[in-house]
Amino acid sequence: xxxxxxxxxxxxxxxxxxxxxxxxxxxxxxxxxxxxxxxxxxxxxxxxxxxxxxxxxxxxxxxxxxxxxxxxxxxxxxxxxxxxxxxxxxxxxxxxxxxxxxxxxxxxxxxxxxxxxxxxxxxxxxxxxxxxxxxxxxxxxxxxxxxxxxxxxxxxxxxxxxxxxxxxxxxxxxxxxxxxxxxxxxxxxxxxxxxxxxxxxxxxxxxxxxxxxxxxxxxxxxxxxxxxxxxxxxxxxxxxxxxxxxxxxxxxxxxxxxxxxxxxxxxxxxxxxxxxxxxxxxxxxxxxxxxxxxxxxxxxxxxxxxxxxxxxxxxxxxxxxxxxxxxxxxxxxxxxxxxxxxxxxxxxxxxxxxxxxxxxxxxxxxxxxxxxxxxxxxxxxxxxxxxxxxxxxxxxxxxxxxxxxxxxxxxxxxxxxxxxxxxxxxxxxxxxxxxxxxxxxxxxxxxxxxxxxxxxxxxxxxxxxxxxxxxxxxxxxxxxxxxxxxxxxxxxxxxxxxxxxxxxxxxxxxxxxxxxxxxxxxxxxxxxxxxxxxxxxxxxxxxxxxxxxxxxxxxxxxxxxxxxxxxxxxxxxxxxxxxxxxxxxxxxxxxxxxxxxxxxxxxxxxxxxxxxxxxxxxxxxxxxxxxxxxxxxxxxxxxxxxxxxxxxxxxxxxxxxxxxxxxxxxxxxxxxxxxxxxxxxxxxxxxxxxxxxxxxxxxxxxxxxxxxxxxxxxxxxxxxxxxxxxxxxxxxxxxxxxxxxxxxxxx
Ligand code: SF4
Numbered sequence: 001x002x003x004x005x006x007x008x009x010x011x012x013x014x015x016x017x018x019x020x021x022x023x024x025x026x027x028x029x030x031x032x033x034x035x036x037x038x039x040x041x042x043x044x045x046x047x048x049x050x051x052x053x054x055x056x057x058x059x060x061x062x063x064x065x066x067x068x069x070x071x072x073x074x075x076x077x078x079x080x081x082x083x084x085x086x087x088x089x090x091x092x093x094x095x096x097x098x099x100x101x102x103x104x105x106x107x108x109x110x111x112x113x114x115x116x117x118x119x120x121x122x123x124x125x126x127x128x129x130x131x132x133x134x135x136x137x138x139x140x141x142x143x144x145x146x147x148x149x150x151x152x153x154x155x156x157x158x159x160x161x162x163x164x165x166x167x168x169x170x171x172x173x174x175x176x177x178x179x180x181x182x183x184x185x186x187x188x189x190x191x192x193x194x195x196x197x198x199x200x201x202x203x204x205x206x207x208x209x210x211x212x213x214x215x216x217x218x219x220x221x222x223x224x225x226x227x228x229x230x231x232x233x234x235x236x237x238x239x240x241x242x243x244x245x246x247x248x249x250x251x252x253x254x255x256x257x258x259x260x261x262x263x264x265x266x267x268x269x270x271x272x273x274x275x276x277x278x279x280x281x282x283x284x285x286x287x288x289x290x291x292x293x294x295x296x297x298x299x300x301x302x303x304x305x306x307x308x309x310x311x312x313x314x315x316x317x318x319x320x321x322x323x324x325x326x327x328x329x330x331x332x333x334x335x336x337x338x339x340x341x342x343x344x345x346x347x348x349x350x351x352x353x354x355x356x357x358x359x360x361x362x363x364x365x366x367x368x369x370x371x372x373x374x375x376x377x378x379x380x381x382x383x384x385x386x387x388x389x390x391x392x393x394x395x396x397x398x399x400x401x402x403x404x405x406x407x408x409x410x411x412x413x414x415x416x417x418x419x420x421x422x423x424x425x426x427x428x429x430x431x432x433x434x435x436x437x438x439x440x441x442x443x444x445x446x447x448x449x450x451x452x453x454x455x456x457x458x459x460x461x462x463x464x465x466x467x468x469x470x471x472x473x474x475x476x477x478x479x480x481x482x483x484x485x486x487x488x489x490x491x492x493x494x495x496x497x498x499x500x501x502x503x504x505x506x507x508x509x510x511x512x513x514x515x516x517x518x519x520x521x522x523x524x525x526x527x528x529x530x531x532x533x534x535x536x537x538x539x540x541x542x543x544x545x546x547x548x549x550x551x552x553x554x555x556x557x558x559x560x561x562x563x564x565x566x567x568x569x570x571x572x573x574x575x576x577x578x579x580x581x582x583x584x585x586x587x588x589x590x591x592x593x594x595x596x597x598x599x600x601x602x603x604x605x606x607x608x609x610x611x612x613x614x615x616x617x618x619x620x621x622x623x624x625x626x627x628x629x630x631x632x633x634x635x636x637x638x639x640x641x642x643x644x645x646x647x648x649x650x651x652x653x654x655x656x657x658x659x660x661x662x663x664x665x666x667x668x669x670x671x672x673x674x675x676x677x678x679x680x681x682x683x684x685x686x687x688x689x690x691x692x693x694x695x696x697x698x699x700x701x702x703x704x705x706x707x708x709x710x711x712x713x714x715x716x717x718x719x720x721x722x723x724x725x726x727x728x729x730x731x732x733x734x735x736x737x738x739x740x741x742x743x744x745x746x747x
Contacts (some may be wrong), residue, residue, distance in 0.1 A: 003030050007478035008038075010465045011049040012121060012458040013622050015344035016040060016171065016193045017467025018049050019564070022459060022478045023148075028478070029053055029459065038564050040171040040471060042416075046192030047620060047742040048633065050557040053459070055630040058477070061440055062454035063483025065094030072450065075404075077430040080446040086452075090527030094451050099498045101434040102138065103506070105407040110514030111386070113395045115405050118357030119412030119488070120346035120625075122455075123463030123475065125541035126488035127355040128363065130411055133496045135356075136381040137520045137529075141368050141390030145357045146623075147349050148393045149418055150308050152707035153316020154342035155353075160317070160706075161324040162555065163588030165365075166350065168294045168339035169303055170469045170567065177201040177337050179299035181292075182219050183212035183234070183323070184309020184713075185207055189619040191307075191343050191468070195219070198305070208299065210292045212237065213309065214614070215685065216678045225292050229233070229282040231612050231683055236311060236598040238322035240278030240286075241293040243270045245329055250297035255331030259586070260382030261591040266325060269595030281598065284741040297330045299564035301337035308345065308616070312712040314601040316704045319633075321594045328591045334582040344468040346623070348460075351466030354552075354568070355545065363549040364568070380548050382525035382532065384518055392708045394419070397428045406433040411488060412455065413471070416445040417624030417691060420699040420710035421666045438496075439493060443626050455488050456481035463489070464560065466568070470578070472555050489538055496533045500526055602714035603700050605682065609664060609716035612683045615695040616713075625689035640671040640690035644719070648682065649675040652719060659722035662686065665714055667697035670722050684719065688712075692726065 003023035011018040018041035021033040032050055036043035066086040070367040072078065080086060089097075105113050116134045118127045127145075134143045147155065155165040159684035174197035188195035195218070201207035202222045211223040211236070220226040229237050245251050245266055256263050280360050282289075304327060310319045324340060332338040344350050354364045366373040374385050390400055397419060399405035408429075419425040429435070429448050437446030446452050460481040466472050481487070504526045507519040522529065535541050539557040546552040554570035554577070567577040605612050620637040621628040628634065642660055649655060658673045662684070671686065671693035679685045688695040700715040 001025060001030060004557065007476050008035070009459065009475045009478060010347070010467075010473045011045070012051065012347050012627070013048040014191055014347060015349060015468035017189050017347065017465060017471060017473055018045055018193055019473065020045065020049060024329065024478050027479045028057060040467065040469065041193045044193045044196055047636075048622060048628065049307065052622075052628055052631040054632055055627045056457045056459045058441070058630040060442065060630070061285045061482045061485070062442065062452060063485060065091055065453060065484065066632040067094060068450050074431050074433050077432055077435070077448055082442060095494055095498055097493060098436050098451055098453075099502050102407055102409070102436070103499060103502055106138055106515050107435060107510040107513040109406050111518070112142060112388075113405060114138055114140060114407040114409065115142035115391055115395065115399065116409040117411060117413040117415065118143055118352050118355075120146050120349035122352070122412050122488050123348065123461070123538065124351040124466060124472070124545065125538040126354045126411070126492070127352045127357045128541055128545045129489050129492040129496070131356040131362075132381060132498070133492050134409075135385055136383040137499050137522070139382055139386060139515055141359050141386050141388060143357060143390060144359050144393045144396065144398065145349075145352050146346065146393070146413055147353050147358070148416060148708060149312075149344045150349065151311045151342050152709035153311035153313060153704050154306070154320045156317040156325055156704070156707035157320030158340065158342070159524050160592065161321060161328070161594060162582065162586040162591050163582065164243055164586065165342070165470050165709045166372045166581065167341045167344070168333060168581040169337070169341055170471075171197060173244060173336050174198055175200045176205060177207045177293060177301070177303055179302040180206040180711070181212060181296060181302070181304045183304070183306045184311070185216065185305055185307030185343055186217045186616060187305065187307070189217040190345070190617050194343065200367045204627050207296050210295060214680050215219050215356070218684040222237050224295065225288060227292060227402055228680060229284050231614055232313065232600050232602050233282040233321050233595050234319045235315060236273070236278045236281040236386045237284060237289060238326055239270060239273040239596060239598065240275045240289045241296065241330055242322070242326055243273045244275060244290050244293035246270055248294070250294065251329045252331030259334075259591055260328050260593060261590040266593035269597070290738060295465070296326065296332075301335060302332045302462070303337060303339045303341060305341045305343055307343050309713060311342065311707070313711060313714065314702050314704050314711045315599070316709050317706045318596045324591070324697060325593055325596070328593060333591070334584070336580055347467070348465040349469055350470060351472070359392055363545060364551040366549070367654045375493065377548060380544070382528045384521045394703060394708050394710065397425050400428040400682040403431070406431055408435050409443060410436070411438045414443040414445045414624040414626055416692060417443070417688070417696065420696055420712065421701045422694055423667050424701060438488060440485070441626055441630060443624065451490050454483065454485040456485050460485070461487035462536070465541060470567045471565040472552070472560060472568060474560050489535065489541060493533050493535055497530055500529050500533070500631060527695065530590070544594040551617075558738045578620065601702055602711050603702065603716045604714070605716045606741065609718045611717050611719055613662070613664065613715050613717040614679070614685050614713050615688045615699060616684055616685060618687045618689065621687065621689035623689065625691065628689065640693035641674040642671045642719070643674050643679045643685040644675050645679055646675050646677060646681070649673065652721070654721060659724075660728070661720050661722045662698060662717050664698040664700070664717045666700065669695070669697050670726050684717065
């Protein structure tokens with residue numbers, strides 16, 4: 001069938017940021033193709049990008065603002081059902097209610113009683129405006145997003161060691177690699193198109209690949225060496241590799257002298273961390289550790305790629321630090337084909353962080369605690385700003401429980417699928433005084449909200465996403481949004497204007513409030529603020545964002561349209577952009593070695609809970625499943641599976657297809673067993689996409705102290721054959737609610 005038009009955009013699933021051609025017919029996405037001449041994917045797409053975008057047409061898209069009939073008293077908030085508990089409202093009605101309730105909390109309990117989630121699936125422009133609203137109008141730095149739950153350990157480590165947490169290499173360099181390590185990343189399922197480039201590097205160009213992973217992922221079939229460490233023992237293994245490199249004089253003395261600090265202390269810390277010592281801890285043969293160290297150190301250029309298997313741990317920062325130490329030791333950074341590359345998960349998790357969707361930084365990591373930076377933003381936004389870093393997402397949940405947080409604004413995220421120990425998070429959310437959510441679907445979290453604001457999907461708006469290798473790329477409006485749904489940036493700018501007006505109208509009534517000083521500043525500059533909060537198009541938001549962000553200054557919509565995308569840092573209009581980083585220096589000056597001791601705070605298996613649970617993603621689904629399970633992909637992989645090693649299954653007399661109860665100290669789920677040698681003996685793997693068997697009911701609240709990231713990769717569980725199959729998987733879930741919403745297009 002012939003399309004009416006073909007619109008170029010960016011895939012909304014993962015951080016690879018594949019360029020897509022949306023073939024549009026009668027305001028529907030007829031098919032999805034990929035241009036062969038466009039980076040980063042050059043015609044390649046995975047199953048999600050090719051066949052998983054039909055969710056935008058799903059009958060249960062939110063089409064009108066919804067207000068809950070009955071107020072929810074703190075402590076007794078419960079999930080609502082559609083349509084019984086909601087009524088459709090006008091935008092005026094819904095926005096006025098949101099403004100009134102948020103400002104009441106702000107006046108009564110202070111700005112820090114409100115928190116907000118930015119959204120790693122929304123555009124840079126959407127997120128820039130959300131954090132600007134939270135900081136510049138509400139008056140708090142309580143804004144964070146799901147990066148906290150996926151790569152906070154990597155971010156913390158990279159900031160400590162080199163001062164920048166972005167991927168240091170472009171995707172385009174991958175197929176020409178000479179040597180690389182992949183660890184904690186099931187690349188072919190989680191970043192499938194990157195997986196194809198990495199396989200090409202090995203198969204066609206003879207690159208040497210070392211895979212370090214407890215699971216037998218597809219990349220192990222391409223590896224020269226596969227080190228299968230016990231879950232949670234990464235630091236011991238990488239320290240032992242460094243020990244070999246030191247002992248055999250394979251390190252780069254010149255690089256260490258010119259570009260690093262802390263080497264002596266680090267070298268001292270490696271004494272005794274021999275391959276034999278690590279073999280005891282990790283289960284990896286000492287000779288394999290030696291071989292891996294020699295391959296990596298002797299390569300002229302070598303890169304490291306890692307995923308959430310490294311960062312989602314109580315020692316996620318330490319794990320990532322051991323990788324940075326290795327790269328500094330061998331001088332494998334600052335040149336093409338070398339570098340440190342945390343593969344980012346969500347399509348715009350890089351951009352959401354870049355746009356200031358974090359509690360301690362404005363755009364491009366400019367700290368809220370720096371008076372000069374703060375002054376710059378105060379002048380640009382005509383307001384006054386808090387110097388106090390805000391709460392992280394995990395701290396927000398605890399803050400609700402302790403009464404510190406009263407109001408929550410969630411833009412496009414689903415914490416009740418993604419937080420660890422979901423029963424704890426569900427208990428917390430019941431205590432909110434006011435809860436507003438903005439989304440394209442009902443999800444497990446927003447059914448608790450007082451107000452739901454319907455948002456446009458990626459195909460229904462303009463803007464930019466920044467992919468995992470820092471490439472700023474366009475999305476373009478291809479179809480109209482359903483019903484009354486609006487782009488996130490439109491909703492937030494309307495909220496901001498209404499809030500500013502309301503603050504000025506009522507400031508005299510709140511002169512004793514904790515926000516009185518800020519109110520005076522806002523009233524004084526309200527005319528400028530109101531004018532500045534009018535945006536005709538996201539390009540105007542980008543223009544404002546680049547004007548306050550030196551790293552983005554050289555990137556314009558015109559350039560992105562002409563060049564397809566631009567890598568930041570790009571400080572001037574004639575700068576070509578930066579496909580790889582750190583050629584001459586690191587943002588913190590010298591790279592710093594950090595000694596890391598082996599130890600674990602994870603919940604380890606015992607007699608009562610004898611298995612280790614590791615959670616992760618599947619090729620056919622995406623994160624909380626909100627999008628992929630509303631697409632054709634759900635027919636391919638319809639239900640949750642528990643991966644178990646054949647010997648463990650044999651001991652428990654279980655076989656593939658059995659229903660099993662999986663329980664931890666936090667809760668229990670029932671799911672289908674899949675017997676496979678992919679997971680090592682003693683470890684089970686459960687994907688976290690399925691609400692009817694939500695893996696995070698089982699996971700643990702323990703956090704990495706520095707990064708505040710939870711331990712999603714190691715906790716203790718028990719497995720038993722289920723006495724009965726679940727009566728109806730999905731019962732009581734918003735997915736089932738979706739099915740109950742009448743399709744307005746049906747006859
Ligand atoms: Fe989309 Fe990622 Fe697949 Fe590319 S690799 S098509 S960005 S999900």
